[in-house]
Amino acid sequence: MTSSSRYDSAFDSPHSRAVLVVVVVFTITSTFSLVSRLVAKRIQKLDIAAEDWTIVAAQIAVYGMATCAILAIVLGGLGHHAATQPEKVSQFLKILVAMQVFYGTTLGLIKVSICLFYNRIFPLRGFRQYSWLVIALITAWSVMVFLSAFLLCRPLAFNWDQTIPGGKCANQPAAFVAIGVLDLIVDVMVLMLPMPLLWNLKVSLPNKVALFAIFGVGVFTMVISILRIVALLAVDYVDITFTASYPTLWSFTEPAIGISVACAPLLRPLFRNGRLGRLFSQKMTGGSSSSRVSNFQRLNDPSYTLTSLGPHTSVVGGDSRRTDGEDSQRYSDERHILAQPQGITVTREWQTERV
Numbered sequence: 001m002t003s004s005s006r007y008d009s010a011f012d013s014p015h016s017r018a019v020l021v022v023v024v025v026f027t028i029t030s031t032f033s034l035v036s037r038l039v040a041k042r043i044q045k046l047d048i049a050a051e052d053w054t055i056v057a058a059q060i061a062v063y064g065m066a067t068c069a070i071l072a073i074v075l076g077g078l079g080h081h082a083a084t085q086p087e088k089v090s091q092f093l094k095i096l097v098a099m100q101v102f103y104g105t106t107l108g109l110i111k112v113s114i115c116l117f118y119n120r121i122f123p124l125r126g127f128r129q130y131s132w133l134v135i136a137l138i139t140a141w142s143v144m145v146f147l148s149a150f151l152l153c154r155p156l157a158f159n160w161d162q163t164i165p166g167g168k169c170a171n172q173p174a175a176f177v178a179i180g181v182l183d184l185i186v187d188v189m190v191l192m193l194p195m196p197l198l199w200n201l202k203v204s205l206p207n208k209v210a211l212f213a214i215f216g217v218g219v220f221t222m223v224i225s226i227l228r229i230v231a232l233l234a235v236d237y238v239d240i241t242f243t244a245s246y247p248t249l250w251s252f253t254e255p256a257i258g259i260s261v262a263c264a265p266l267l268r269p270l271f272r273n274g275r276l277g278r279l280f281s282q283k284m285t286g287g288s289s290s291s292r293v294s295n296f297q298r299l300n301d302p303s304y305t306l307t308s309l310g311p312h313t314s315v316v317g318g319d320s321r322r323t324d325g326e327d328s329q330r331y332s333d334e335r336h337i338l339a340q341p342q343g344i345t346v347t348r349e350w351q352t353e354r355v
Helices: 016-044 048-073 086-121 125-151 171-194 196-198 205-217 218-235 235-241 246-265 274-278 288-295
Strands: 313-316 319-322
Touching: 016 048, 016 246, 048 086, 048 246, 086 125, 086 171, 086 235, 086 246, 125 171, 125 196, 171 218, 196 205, 205 246, 218 246
Parallel strands: none
Antiparallel strands: 313 319
């Protein structure tokens, strides 16, 4: 049996089947994570925020990567030795350019979404300044990946047609490894962003460990990033369709799992009755303060009539009545701390007079 007959089908190679399975499985898991995130927001009756739109855009880019990976198998011969299907190599190299663009775009959007989420739940000036610095670095990295896809080889067509006179390419394997190393460095910076604040939270040790576990799931994407770098070191452009199988696999897995990582801290409402749900009830809830006091029950005692306090209400001897003309004498201080999207509770301080 000849080598070409062994690979008559695009999915006959174990490498191509491995890539296909990973693409299908992690496309489903990332989609499920995103849908769960949106459902959790709906349960809390929260508006879709900037970080949510960003992660939606990242998921759309993941679909683009999935499409490219499948086309690389079917049209580009990914997973097969280049010598067995030489006519498909140029198609694979064309698809590879598109995959680079989707890769940089997807990871950039995911990391920006995570930073925007941190900015909302940790509204501290110093923290936000550092977070925006990280966002700037993420953006610069994404732009670098985008430009490298189009500028490493001049003209662009020299990527897939090495016969063009005067064409040349930079050291592509070295460039891809450098991009991977910088990606890993940015991952570490994003992972460490909330850790000092989480460490200083006044919660029990088990709860603190749970918080670190949830916010630290980004370690998984860092492991994948390392595996991707190792796989890139083994790429041989003479047999690119075969040796690029595992780099393609890890390049897709990293952003697909990254979406699940970005959604994990927001899924608390789906487990409201569990311990983690109670733990996050104060840190993760945004929106109106009415959702925080939904369990409040009014005192059913005729001796103490309760009414809602407002800017024109005074309390007199357990009774309440309107005093539109006298409220300036009744109240010496009223302060409103406005609720922000991250869920700061509205606080009012009243001074009442008993007569």
